[in-house]
Every structure is written in structure tokens, then in C-alpha cells.
Amino acid sequence: MRTPVVPGVLAVLLAGCASIPDSGDVEPVKASPAGESQVRVYAVPPREKARPAEIVDGFLEAMTSDDPDFAMARKYLTPEASRYWQPGAGTTVLRAAPDPATPKEASGSETGGLTYPLYGDRIADVDSSHAYQPMEPTAYNGSIHLVRQNIGGTKEWRIDELPQGLVLGESDFQRNYRSVNKYYFASGEDWLVADPVYIRQRIDPTSRMDPVTQAVKELLDGPTNWLKPVVDSPFPAGTALQKGTTSLEFDDRNALKVPLNAKAAKAGRTQCRKMAAQLLFTLRDLTATPVGQVELLADGSSLCVLSGDQAKEFAPDRTTGRPDNPYYVDDQGRLSLLQTAGGGESVDRSQVIGPLGKGELKLGWVGVARDEKHAAGVTKDAKSLYVSSILADSEPGEPLAASKGPDEKRRLSAPSWDGRGDLWVADRDPAAPRLLRFAGGTGTPQPVTVEGLDGARIEGLRVSADGVRIALLLTKDGRTTLQIGRVERQGSGPDPVVSVTALLSAAPQMETVTAVSWAGPSRLVVVGKEQGGVQQVRYIQTDGSTSASSVLPGLNQVTAIAAADDDQQPVVADSEDAGIVRLPTGANWQTMVEVGSSPVYPG
Structure with missing residues (x-):
């Protein structure tokens, strides 16, 4: 002291x-x-x-x-x-x-x-x-x-x-501030998108609001400028906390009543449920136990009540309803399921059903759809992209995309699936670099314009579950940086014009970034190193903020990293020294497979 x-x-x-x-x-x-x-x-x-x-x-x-x-x-x-x-x-x-x-x-x-x-x-x-x-x-x-x-x-x-x-x-x-995700709906959709902001750890000196009330106020104030073009908020215009509200407290059932002004009374029941879902997701970062329910009040009258279980229908990734399994490419070039059993002690290495699991194509990179019904595989030479079922056997068919780049580092990148079921991949051919999207994971590739590349080449990519943000590894002048782009869609129907805009540097303190994976609604796990430093594996918020506790235990020569949206699932990595490894909660890295590559969770 x-x-x-x-x-x-x-x-x-x-x-x-x-x-x-x-x-x-x-x-x-x-x-x-x-x-x-x-x-x-x-x-x-x-x-x-x-x-x-x-x-x-x-x-x-x-x-x-x-x-x-x-x-x-x-x-x-x-x-x-x-x-x-x-x-x-x-x-x-x-x-x-x-x-x-x-x-x-x-x-x-x-x-x-x-x-x-x-x-x-x-x-x-x-x-x-x-x-x-x-x-x-x-x-x-x-x-x-x-x-x-x-x-x-x-x-x-x-x-x-x-x-x-x-x-x-x-x-x-x-010490004074903490990161909180407030949530808005992806434009025209019924799933939520995280929007990180910082609020005071304790009572705000200016407003005198406690952290829960601060978070509610920030939500009602609307999305940050960067996210605003791609999200909606169902709260009626002018909705605010009831005048004089500076403290909100959960009851013994972890339920919360939120008093709003008269503007909120304009909301219908369906609209109110979505408003309550925004609040439930926003408040879950602030409680040690799950939020039981939220009740919205307008001028003292109840508008609606929504429980934590009911709010799950608005989650950004609702495709499986069960924990995701990690996958990888085995030593024979086959897409394989990496599944732990027996209390995490034994590992079952099994090839998936279908052409990607047979070894005929000799895969280098893979991506599994979030519903775990289909997968995409890039061949070991990075020339061709294939998509097939992993629930039924079939023939490989024709590749969805092919690259003419001079070598595998300048051909197709690892693929990624968003929560809409769309497949993304980058062609790194210097003569014709492209970011491609396949609606529903099939059909003709649709080129996606990326604003602000400034001569950089897309080295790798990962799309968020909500489909409105994309993490890009961009290489320029021998340095690879991590940028977060906003995915904008113009036009309705099955064939909108899609572009990536407003690139933000997410890890400016890192000299170079080797690999990245989404690790939750607004968090990434990143492999890279600071200038003059050694390689690190660490968590970074999508807004670029970090904490002293964000660095994971040391691991050498990491070439790929994978994390699930559920933070209870272990991080999985490909280390040239240790093979395919995982990091269980509270433990150190453990080798799962000595020879393999391209570990991924669905997404």
C-alpha cells in the first residue's frame, strides 16, 4: 500500500x-x-x-x-x-x-x-x-x-x-474502465451483433450511474459510428431511461426491471421482445450468473418480459444448438474430426464422410459450415476450392474456384463461412487478386470490393458469425497486419451487392500477424509479435483493445489458430514444434495429433 x-x-x-x-x-x-x-x-x-x-x-x-x-x-x-x-x-x-x-x-x-x-x-x-x-x-x-x-x-x-x-x-x-458489448440487430435480420464500448468500472463520475445503468444508457444511445451503417435498433426514436435513473439492481432471481420513458410505449409486443433481447445480451457481460429475465417498463407500465432462454433465438450463431467440434487436415490430406472423449484424455481422430474425408483431393486448408453439414476444402497446392457434404458420400464435382497464382502462397487462402451460410475465400494471385463470396456455399463466385486496401494483398480472412464483420490479414511491404472490415450489402433478395468498407487496424502494436480466429462476439485470438519481440498468442477485442491477462501461455512456431464462439471450448493451434495442440481452461497446451494442419472450428 x-x-x-x-x-x-x-x-x-x-x-x-x-x-x-x-x-x-x-x-x-x-x-x-x-x-x-x-x-x-x-x-x-x-x-x-x-x-x-x-x-x-x-x-x-x-x-x-x-x-x-x-x-x-x-x-x-x-x-x-x-x-x-x-x-x-x-x-x-x-x-x-x-x-x-x-x-x-x-x-x-x-x-x-x-x-x-x-x-x-x-x-x-x-x-x-x-x-x-x-x-x-x-x-x-x-x-x-x-x-x-x-x-x-x-x-x-x-x-x-x-x-x-x-x-x-x-x-x-x-483500472477505471471495462469493455462491454452492447448489441444491435444486423440490418434486416433477426440476429444480434456485438458493438464493444468502454464504461466506468464503478460509478461514472459525470452521470453518477452504476455500471449496469451505464450499459443500458449506452445501448439506448445507439450503435457506434463504425457499426451504425450495418445494424438496426428496434427501440423507438427518443427512447431513454426514465429521468433520474442512476441505479438498476437485479433481484434474487437475477431478473431486472428497466424503467424507460414514454417513447418506449410505442413499441409493439414483437418489437419489445427484440428490445429486451438487446438488453439481455448487453447485460450478460456484467453479471457473474446468467441474466434470468428482463422486464421493460414505460412510465411505470409493463411492456414485455423476456427470459434469458427466450433471448437465445436472437443469438448470432444458432445453427447447431450443441458445442462445436474442432476439425483439421490429417497427415493424408483428409478433413478429419478432432473430438475429445473420456474426460478429455483420449482423442478420436476420424475422417468425415464425403469426398473431403477420403483423401482423394489432398487438402491443405479447410473450412466447415456453421451447421456442420457442408465443408470447403482448398487443395494442398492452393489451386482449387471444393465444397461438399460431410454427412453423405458423393463425388467431388467441379471446383467452385481456381487460382492461377505462381505458387501456393499466392493462390487461394483458407476458406471461411459466415452465419448466413455464405462461403468466403481470397485469391492471392498477384495478377488478379480477389475476395470471393459464394452465396449459400454454392454457385458462381461473387467478387467483393474491399475499400482501403492501398496496395495490400489479402493473406487470410475470417468472417464473423453475424456476417457483418470480417477479419483480414493484409500483407504489404513484407508486413502482415490485422484489419477489421465492415461487410455492407446493397439491395434486397438473394443476390445483393456486397462490399467490405471502413477498415480498422485491430492490432497496430504488432509488427506482424501470422494467424487469426474469431473467439466470441467481439473477440479475436491472434498469433503475432511486436517489434523486437517473440511470437505471442493473445486475445484482442475487435476494437483493438487488450488487457494484461490477454496473453495465452507460450507456444512456438504457430502457423494456424482456431477458437469457438463459446469461450468454454479450448483454443486449438497448429505448432510446427508440437503438432495440433489444444489449450483447455486452466491448463497448458496439450498435443492432440502429432502430424496435421489447418485446425478449425465451424465458421
Whole structure:
């Protein structure tokens, strides 16, 4: 436990401390150490006749507190600056706490004041809609200006110019905020899409709302700008929480009543059920046990009630109703089912029914449809793509696509299926690069335009279960990066015009990315390495945010990775050193098959 060296900084209290130590060294607190998620920071006002540096340090620390409306932080500001400063305007996230430098002005006269430059590595911005936007580390150059004001009959230093919003180090941001998925419906469809945002871990200093109420408010405010073009929300326009609502509590059955304003009363029963489903899915990230039910109220009257079990019909992937099985390509080039049995100790390696399981085609990459009725296979030379049933025997038939690339690394990529039953694959031929989609996994390939490639080549792809997002591995100038694209569909009917737009960098901190898989509604598992580092396997949110606990146990020479939407299923990988391996919860990597490749879950 640490206590401040001067009154101008903050007292930091750790959850669970029984007493304050009465011995040992005292040291200043510059930022919360990474990983101390239970640290609580309490702001204190500036002391009388505080030096300029104390005012700057005290204000920077006060920004990291939960103080209501940042009241203590505002005590470091002039009245005019306090009225101007809006903490909710957005957050600048630095790799470490902002570091004030020596003031630029040599002297601090009553008229000139002092300017303290702020330095750091900027790694992300969080906008006013709470959307996280990562970036490659860039130099942050902000400043804080101080003047002397007459306070209580004495001249005191106060801040009169400062950056808008909050400026936080990464550890303080992770301590104060948490990622929550809010959910909207894919445009024209009846399944939900995750839209990650960040809310306060505890009471929001500005709104005074608890985390559950914050999440509901964020949902009602509508989707983030990036996702908005491809999703719908059935809440009637103007729907908001009943005025004055700052706390929502689950009862002993884990049920929640949500009081809305009169605008919500316009919703019909079917519409209301979809509204309740959005709330149920949004709130499940905030409870340790499944949400029992949600009841929507409008001006005190009940609109509808939906249970957690009833909400499952709106899930993005509803095709099987049972845990997904992993598949892989065995040492004979056959699509095989990788199924654990006997408490996870024995492994049954069995080829699937149909031509992809016979070994006639010698497969290199595979993709299994989410309903596990069909699969796609790319031949070992990456020239041809085949699709066939894996429930009945048949002949291979003609390939759906063929590449003329000069070698297997510049031909067809591994295939991927979305939740609509469409099949996606990239032709990496330098002379004719294409992203192809096969509606229903059959027929003529439909080229998909990808905006913003800027000369990059699609190396690999994975489509989300909801079908409105795609993870792309893009190679340019010898570097492979991970981008998330928005899948837009123009036109109704069975043959819409499909394009991928608004590419977002999802792992800018990584020098290169080797493999990627969806691992839930807004999470990816990624293989890659940072500049000068070693290869890592880690989880990354689709908005590019990570946490200290996101790195998986070490594994060498990983060439492929696979995860299920159900986080209870183990991650499966292809390691050149260990073969096909899996990572059960709470354990280390375990070899399942010594020789094999292309591990995949359906999707």
C-alpha cells in the first residue's frame, strides 16, 4: 500500500487493506501499476501555496479518480477553465501516465504564467460515444498552462488551459474502465451483433450511474459510428431511461426491471421482445450468473418480459444448438474430426464422410459450415476450392474456384463461412487478386470490393458469425497486419451487392500477424509479435483493445489458430514444434495429433 508524499497528489487504497502501514518509505504515486485492477484512487485538493509542479501532478492524478463530477480535479482549475473542461468529451490513452516536462517559460509572472508540456506515447483514443480506437504508438504533445489567481487573499497557482477530455496512462484506463458489448440487430435480420464500448468500472463520475445503468444508457444511445451503417435498433426514436435513473439492481432471481420513458410505449409486443433481447445480451457481460429475465417498463407500465432462454433465438450463431467440434487436415490430406472423449484424455481422430474425408483431393486448408453439414476444402497446392457434404458420400464435382497464382502462397487462402451460410475465400494471385463470396456455399463466385486496401494483398480472412464483420490479414511491404472490415450489402433478395468498407487496424502494436480466429462476439485470438519481440498468442477485442491477462501461455512456431464462439471450448493451434495442440481452461497446451494442419472450428 502506498501513501502520498505531498498533499497535492492522491491517496491510493487497495481493496482488502485492513490498515495503513506505520513504517517504511513513502514515495510519490505517478500512476497505478499495471495489473492492480482493484486499486481505488481518491483525489485531494491542492494544498495552500502549492508549487506549480504540485498543481500539475495533482490534477493529472485527480483525473484518474472516481470523484463525483471530478470535483477535486476542478479545484486545480480556474473557474473559467472548470466551466470549459468536459471530462466526458473523450479520453486519450497513453502507454504510461502523462509526463509533465520542465515549464517552457523561464519565469512565472502574474501575467505570463507557466506552460508545462505533456509527453507520452499515445496508443488509443476513446471518443465521446465510448468507442476505443487504437493506433500505432505516436508522440503525444499536450500542454497545461498555469496562472496565479487571488484565492482567499493569497496568490495561488491554478490551471487555466488544458486538454479537453481525459488524458490517462494505460494502466489507469484499464483500472477505471471495462469493455462491454452492447448489441444491435444486423440490418434486416433477426440476429444480434456485438458493438464493444468502454464504461466506468464503478460509478461514472459525470452521470453518477452504476455500471449496469451505464450499459443500458449506452445501448439506448445507439450503435457506434463504425457499426451504425450495418445494424438496426428496434427501440423507438427518443427512447431513454426514465429521468433520474442512476441505479438498476437485479433481484434474487437475477431478473431486472428497466424503467424507460414514454417513447418506449410505442413499441409493439414483437418489437419489445427484440428490445429486451438487446438488453439481455448487453447485460450478460456484467453479471457473474446468467441474466434470468428482463422486464421493460414505460412510465411505470409493463411492456414485455423476456427470459434469458427466450433471448437465445436472437443469438448470432444458432445453427447447431450443441458445442462445436474442432476439425483439421490429417497427415493424408483428409478433413478429419478432432473430438475429445473420456474426460478429455483420449482423442478420436476420424475422417468425415464425403469426398473431403477420403483423401482423394489432398487438402491443405479447410473450412466447415456453421451447421456442420457442408465443408470447403482448398487443395494442398492452393489451386482449387471444393465444397461438399460431410454427412453423405458423393463425388467431388467441379471446383467452385481456381487460382492461377505462381505458387501456393499466392493462390487461394483458407476458406471461411459466415452465419448466413455464405462461403468466403481470397485469391492471392498477384495478377488478379480477389475476395470471393459464394452465396449459400454454392454457385458462381461473387467478387467483393474491399475499400482501403492501398496496395495490400489479402493473406487470410475470417468472417464473423453475424456476417457483418470480417477479419483480414493484409500483407504489404513484407508486413502482415490485422484489419477489421465492415461487410455492407446493397439491395434486397438473394443476390445483393456486397462490399467490405471502413477498415480498422485491430492490432497496430504488432509488427506482424501470422494467424487469426474469431473467439466470441467481439473477440479475436491472434498469433503475432511486436517489434523486437517473440511470437505471442493473445486475445484482442475487435476494437483493438487488450488487457494484461490477454496473453495465452507460450507456444512456438504457430502457423494456424482456431477458437469457438463459446469461450468454454479450448483454443486449438497448429505448432510446427508440437503438432495440433489444444489449450483447455486452466491448463497448458496439450498435443492432440502429432502430424496435421489447418485446425478449425465451424465458421
